[in-house]
Amino acid sequence: MSYLDSILFAVLLVFGFGYFFSNIIKIRRNINLGIDVNRKDNPKARWKNMAMIALGQSKMVKRPVAGILHIIVYAGFIIINIELLEIIIDGLFGTHRIFAFLGTLYNVLIGSFEILALLVIVSVTLFWIRRNAIKLKRLANKDLAGFPKNDANYILYFELVLMTLFLFMNATDLHLQNIPGGFSHFITAGSYPVSQFFEPLFNGVSNESVLLLNEIFWWLHIIGIFIFMNYLYFSKHLHILLAFPNTYFADLNPKGQLDNLESVTNEVKMMMDPTADPYAAVPENTVPSKFGASDVQDLNWVQLLNAYTCTECGRCTAACPANITGKKLSPRKIMMDTRDRLEEVGKNIDANKGVFVPDNKSLLNDYITPEELWACTSCNACVEECPVNISPLSIIMDMRRYLVMEQSAAPTPINAMMTNIENNGAPWQYNQQDRLNWKNE
Incomplete structure (x- = not known):
């Protein structure tokens, strides 16, 4: 690799990681809106x-x-990219397999990387067949129409191409290592249990041509990694990174235990405090507490982290009894809509120099309808099924709280039940004194 190549690689490295971290900062900013x-x-x-x-x-x-x-796929992608460190050093300093001094350990590592790469290719192919040929129901749902479906396929193509480039890069490297007397700066290093079967493809090809192919495969591989890394921001595969904080900050309370709204708790405490003055002057510029959530800023930051972490796998929707019986509710769509609205709010802030300008839109109604929210049975099936501990139910409950306590927009049967509880002390529409009449019948 020439001095010019090293400079070009350094520029690519700075731009690739710079754009990546700038998007990570945006995600962190958006999550902190909660x-x-x-x-x-x-x-x-x-x-x-x-x-x-x-x-x-x-x-x-x-x-x-x-x-x-x-x-x-997960292990292969993570482990194989350990080699990214060697690629970066070789790219910056024009060296060849800088970690070859590790000897046997290096051979084991490269050999393991190759076996994993082959397994990734096989797994990705099977995933593509399940998604596009067999068309599993949860992967062919209307929730995934348009970009979400294409996004999943793009990732599969990315992984297939990256692993193939890795193996062909190694195959040409092995071919150049095997040239009698040595060739250029290619030292004998590594073990190649998979790419050795591709190496004969380059027999009869001039050494200079194989060297050129090696450089092409090397550049395409590293450029592909940078493109994939920066594509994550726009993709459901952001969960590769966010699954770790999402599972760490997940709710540890027993499933089914709902949190109390602080705003409601404060109101009740004030009502029960005989010294409290309900007509006391409210400090200037104080925003009244909202009961529940109508937009993403009303959700907590963990719920917004959930939205970015959603894998769109559909396990939640496949297990949802409301969805199974034909109701409009899809927990996966709840998370996708929350992320889409959060991204819209983030772009609004970017366009207005760090300040959100009201856009007459909200998560409720513009993205998620009351019909979807009231279809939920609050059974927690979606929470139980999620592979990364996301809770669509918490968002549903907060939005239902808003409908009830801010808009008095509960369905008629629920309003009737709450009226009966208020008047009769029970959900049923008869006087407390008549409760035991059945004993006399």
Whole structure:
């Protein structure tokens, strides 16, 4: 690699990582638009969650075929990219396999990378067949129409091409290493259990041509990695990074335990305090507390982190009894809509120099309809099924709270029930004194 190539690589490196981190800063800014909530309790349980669920993929293997294939792709992609460190050093300083001094360990590493690369290619191919040929119901749902469906395929193509380029890069490297007397700066290093079968393809090709092909494969591989890395911001595969904090900050309370709204708690405390003055002057510029959520800024930051972490796998929707019976609700769509609205709000802030300008839109109605929200049975099936501990239910409940307490827009049967509780102390429409009349019948 020439001095000019090293400079070009350095520019590519700075631009690639610079754009990546600028988008990470945007994501962090958007997540912090949410209401603050304390998720620093019980660190031991949180670390265990992250290790078991994000790193160990424990919830993925509940569906063995998809789970094992996902573990192969996940492990392969993460482990193979350890070699990215060597590629960066070689690219900056024009060296060749700088870690070859590790000897046997290096040979084992490269050999393992190649086997994993082959397994990734096989797994990705099977994923493509499941998604596009077999068309599993949860992967062909209307939730995924348009970009979401294409996005999933783009990622599969990316991974297939990156692994193929990795193997052909190694095959040409091995061919140049095997030239009698040595060739250029190519030292003998590494073990190539897979690419050795591709190496004969270059027999009869001039050394200079093989060298050119090696450089082409090398450049395409590293450029592909940078493109993939920066594409994550726009893709559902952002969960590759966010699954770790998402599982760490997940709700540790038992499923079904709902949180109390602080705004409601404060109102009740004031009502019960005989010294409180309900007509006391409110400090200037104080924004009244909102009951529930109508837009993304009303959700807490963990819920917004959930939205960015959603894998769009559809396990939540496939397990949702409301969706199974034909209701409009899809927990996956709830998370996708929340992310889309959050991105819209973020772009609004970017366009207005760091300030959100009201756009007469909101998450409620413009993205998620009351019909979807009231279809939920609050059974927690979606929360149980999610492989990265996302809670669509928490968003649904907060938005239903807004409909009830801010807009009095609950369905008629629910309004009737609450009226009966207020008047009769029970959900039924008869006087308390008549409750035991059945005994006399």
